[in-house]
Amino acid sequence: MPTPSIFDWAGGDAAFGRLTTVFYTRVRQDPLLAPVFAEMDEQHAEHVAVWLAEVFGGPARYTQELGGHAHMATKHLGRGITEAQRRRWVTLLMDAADEAGLPADPEFRAVFAYYIEWGTRMALVYSGDDPPPVQAADVPRWGWNQTPPWTG
Numbered sequence: 564m565p566t567p568s569i570f571d572w573a574g575g576d577a578a579f580g581r582l583t584t585v586f587y588t589r590v591r592q593d594p595l596l597a598p599v600f601a602e603m604d605e606q607h608a609e610h611v612a613v614w615l616a617e618v619f620g621g622p623a624r625y626t627q628e629l630g631g632h633a634h635m636a637t638k639h640l641g642r643g644i645t646e647a648q649r650r651r652w653v654t655l656l657m658d659a660a661d662e663a664g665l666p667a668d669p670e671f672r673a674v675f676a677y678y679i680e681w682g683t684r685m686a687l688v689y690s691g692d693d694p695p696p697v698q699a700a701d702v703p704r705w706g707w708n709q710t711p712p713w714t715g
């Protein structure tokens with residue numbers, strides 16, 4: 564049997580759809596994050612689900628249909644996300660993973676948390692004073708392995 568992608572292991576598009584639906588319901592009720600997302604459009608949760616699906620080895624729909632990495636990174640520019648907001652984002656997403664019934668095995672949750680920790684820190688970098696060029700990267704692909712060390 565070939566090793567399944569993380570996307571397949573998680574439960575495919577349906578699982579990521581449930582995840583972001585639950586997550587943004589929690590975000591709207593959260594005093595620290597609700598103001599950050601006050602202007603988000605109706606399709607935001609779905610778009611983040613499509614992004615996560617691509618990252619975890621699913622179809623490359625964010626790249627093909629939604630503007631790819633440059634569009635996603637641009638959405639974070641100038642937002643000045645704080646560490647407290649980032650940490651709350653992570654906490655609510657992990658709570659949402661439980662509520663949405665994503666697999667709870669240690670390997671899946673470790674690799675899931677690994678991307679979320681990395682991705683939220685990258686969102687903070689893009690939202691800050693000296694962001695990297697938005698065109699400089701593709702949508703990351705997260706496997707069961709590790710990333711190389713930070714090169715700036």
Ligand code: HEM
Binds near residue numbers: 600602615639652680
């Ligand atoms: C792994 C971490 C993250 C991922 C995968 C992610 C993903 C995305 C994506 C895909 C978009 C663009 C949606 C679209 O195409 O319409 C977006 C926009 C946005 N993100 Fe993130 N994000 C992350 C972390 C964060 C954090 C930590 C914050 C703030 C606490 C944040 C705040 C926002 C905001 C405010 C927008 C714009 C919403 C709108 O007005 O439509 N993101 N994010």
